Amino acid sequence: xxxxxxxxLRSPYREQLDVIGFRFxxxxxxxxxVGAMRGNEVQQMYVCSRMVQELKKLEAKGLITEDHEIxxxxxxxxxxxxxxxxxxxxxxxxxxxxxxGYWQGETTQRIADGVFSKIQGYEYGIQLASFYQQGNFLPxxxxxxxxxxxxxxxxxxxxxxxxxxxxRPYDTxxxxxxxxxxxxxxxxxxxxxxxxxxxxxxxxxxxxILRFLDKQGIISxxxxxxxxxxxxxxxxxxxxxxxxxxxxxxxxxxxxxxERGDILGTISDPFDGETVSEIRSTVxxxxxxxxxxxxxxxxxxxxxxxx
Amino acid sequence: xxxxxxTAALAVNENLNIQKRRIENGxxxxxxxxxxxxxxxxxxxxxxxxxxxxxxxxxxxxxxxxVDIYPALNPMGIDSxxxxxxxxxxxxxxxxxxxxxxxxIEMLCSMIVDDISxxxxxxxxxxxxxxxKEIPQIRMSVxxxxxxxxxxxxxxVDFIWIHDAATVLESTLxxxxxxxxxxxxxxxxxxxxxxxxxxxxQLFGGIFNLLKELGMWSGExxxxxxxxxxxxxxxxxxxxxxxxxxxxxxxxGETVEKGDHIGxxxxxxxxxxxxxxxxxxxxxxxxxxxxxVVYGGSxxxxxxxxxxxxxEK
Numbered sequence: 001x002x003x004x005x006x007x008x009l010r011s012p013y014r015e016q017l018d019v020i021g022f023r024f025x026x027x028x029x030x031x032x033x034v035g036a037m038r039g040n041e042v043q044q045m046y047v048c049s050r051m052v053q054e055l056k057k058l059e060a061k062g063l064i065t066e067d068h069e070i071x072x073x074x075x076x077x078x079x080x081x082x083x084x085x086x087x088x089x090x091x092x093x094x095x096x097x098x099x100x101g102y103w104q105g106e107t108t109q110r111i112a113d114g115v116f117s118k119i120q121g122y123e124y125g126i127q128l129a130s131f132y133q134q135g136n137f138l139p140x141x142x143x144x145x146x147x148x149x150x151x152x153x154x155x156x157x158x159x160x161x162x163x164x165x166x167x168r169p170y171d172t173x174x175x176x177x178x179x180x181x182x183x184x185x186x187x188x189x190x191x192x193x194x195x196x197x198x199x200x201x202x203x204x205x206x207x208x209i210l211r212f213l214d215k216q217g218i219i220s221x222x223x224x225x226x227x228x229x230x231x232x233x234x235x236x237x238x239x240x241x242x243x244x245x246x247x248x249x250x251x252x253x254x255x256x257x258x259e260r261g262d263i264l265g266t267i268s269d270p271f272d273g274e275t276v277s278e279i280r281s282t283v284x285x286x287x288x289x290x291x292x293x294x295x296x297x298x299x300x301x302x303x304x305x306x307x
Numbered sequence: 308x309x310x311x312x313x314t315a316a317l318a319v320n321e322n323l324n325i326q327k328r329r330i331e332n333g334x335x336x337x338x339x340x341x342x343x344x345x346x347x348x349x350x351x352x353x354x355x356x357x358x359x360x361x362x363x364x365x366x367x368x369x370x371x372x373x374v375d376i377y378p379a380l381n382p383m384g385i386d387s388x389x390x391x392x393x394x395x396x397x398x399x400x401x402x403x404x405x406x407x408x409x410x411x412i413e414m415l416c417s418m419i420v421d422d423i424s425x426x427x428x429x430x431x432x433x434x435x436x437x438x439x440k441e442i443p444q445i446r447m448s449v450x451x452x453x454x455x456x457x458x459x460x461x462x463x464v465d466f467i468w469i470h471d472a473a474t475v476l477e478s479t480l481x482x483x484x485x486x487x488x489x490x491x492x493x494x495x496x497x498x499x500x501x502x503x504x505x506x507x508x509q510l511f512g513g514i515f516n517l518l519k520e521l522g523m524w525s526g527e528x529x530x531x532x533x534x535x536x537x538x539x540x541x542x543x544x545x546x547x548x549x550x551x552x553x554x555x556x557x558x559x560g561e562t563v564e565k566g567d568h569i570g571x572x573x574x575x576x577x578x579x580x581x582x583x584x585x586x587x588x589x590x591x592x593x594x595x596x597x598x599x600v601v602y603g604g605s606x607x608x609x610x611x612x613x614x615x616x617x618x619e620k
Binding site: 009010011012013086087090091092097104105106107108109110132133168169170172173241244245246247270271295296297298299300301 | 476
């Protein structure tokens with residue numbers, strides 16, 4: 001393993017920002033794994049740190065295949081993590097909306113460019129992704145449908161679901177999208193939590209990434225058996241939104257199968273406690289996202305169901 | 308008449324309401340929409356909305372048509388000094404056109420678009436951010452320029468910047484409305500979190516001139532200035548390479564020549580100048596950094612090059 005500073009940025013008032021990468025094996029650029037780009041992505045950083053541990057062990061045993069190199073970047077934006085902000089501490093811009101970056105551009109464009117130049121050219125790119133809303137996801141893998149790589153590859157992660165997303169205009173400046181433009185087969189792995197550590201989901205994400213690398217012949221790893229992944233277009237999943245606002249209580253766990261008409265959660269008046277809304281499933285399927293916060297506004301996505 | 312054009316219930320005993328004021332007179336159904344407050348830290352449009360509305364009230368007989376004023380598309384952002392939508396840290400101007408069946412913000416954006424669509428012209432007023440000061444200008448993409456440029460020239464701005472289309476900007480209110488046939492002009496002027504009365508009054512003159520050109524206003528107007536149009540010109544970007552405090556030594560709007568000293572980045576701890584900042588090209592400084600703390604990459608100035616060599620004095 002080689003620990004390298006991939007990109008540095010000086011601050012007027014803080015220690016220099018050093019984006020650290022851990023390189024395993026050598027030879028062909030096979031896989032790059034990127035963790036936290038936002039200050040609240042603690043779970044994403046944690047999964048990467050666990051990957052560093054696993055790959056260290058595999059490397060020591062000679063189980064990284066000859067002529068394959070793997071890069072792990074646990075955290076790009078620890079400046080924001082250290083002060084409890086989500087986006088770039090100075091100007092609140094999102095590094096994951098700045099790719100492919102520009103070396104003469106603004107600060108976060110330069111960070112994106114500095115990092116992207118080091119993770120370009122890998123055959124596979126895996127980003128530990130998060131969702132902008134508070135909530136828990138069933139661990140799953142997602143890829144943008146740019147036509148570059150086959151969604152079938154998602155099955156090699158052995159997660160329960162692989163979701164295919166049609167890119168929207170605002171996706172065109174994300175790492176995942178630009179990886180694909182520069183011919184890296186890119187995937188987003190969702191490891192349930194964001195600003196807390198969920199050990200079980202982290203285990204599942206680590207095994208999924210190891211499983212994927214093993215299937216591509218990059219490493220030799222023994223992992224618990226995975227699922228037969230069901231591939232589904234994001235547009236075919238069902239989002240249930242709150243029809244009222246107030247105190248939210250979920251009545252279901254992610255991963256559970258529900259039938260049409262089942263009550264998945266309730267919303268009560270924050271002052272008098274009266275139930276103001278019952279959230280019922282409009283389809284039968286598996287819950288793969290649940291909102292997780294005590295208070296909820298109206299029209300908030302509170303459950304996502306794979307039919 | 309004040310109307311709530313979009314509403315959503317918040318968790319505890321409150322609704323998020325997006326409101327507009329409709330001012331109408333006469334027989335004409337022509338409609339101008341004045342929209343602002345998409346970014347909660349941009350306040351120039353607040354004063355503009357006030358002076359346009361109050362002048363119309365005082366001279367309502369001169370109006371023939373409808374003026375809709377939307378002062379705060381992101382009321383929670385303005386109220387909490389937050390650029391994006393506070394609950395989600397989302398840039399509202401990357402969520403359009405929204406969706407009726409989408410999340411709260413997507414639904415609100417969709418309702419906003421539906422309400423403004425059909426206006427003869429929409430003026431969407433922004434004011435840079437807290438970091439940069441801008442001369443009054445209108446920005447448009449190359450594909451929209453043929454339809455928008457004649458209207459932009461009526462607006463009494465100093466500069467019209469026609470820029471390349473970017474896919475990410477397809478999520479803006481202006482792109483959505485222009486795509487739907489509502490001519491929408493994006494104004495940038497001043498600086499975030501402040502009101503520059505001089506600029507608001509300048510744009511005020513432009514709005515009444517536009518109303519007159521649309522046949523909606525028979526009252527007094529003042530002559531408008533001829534804007535510089537960026538066609539055939541390049542824009543030079545001056546970014547900091549060092550971290551520290553930027554201290555400019557030129558004035559906003561000043562004309563410079565390539566290599567002119569325009570400021571320094573200094574380090575308050577070591578008392579050293581860490582970067583001497585020079586103009587990257589000849590031209591007029593139409594953007595200048597207002598917020599002094601900089602990182603490598605922070606934008607310090609934009610310079611509009613003259614049309615054919617040499618600085619315009």
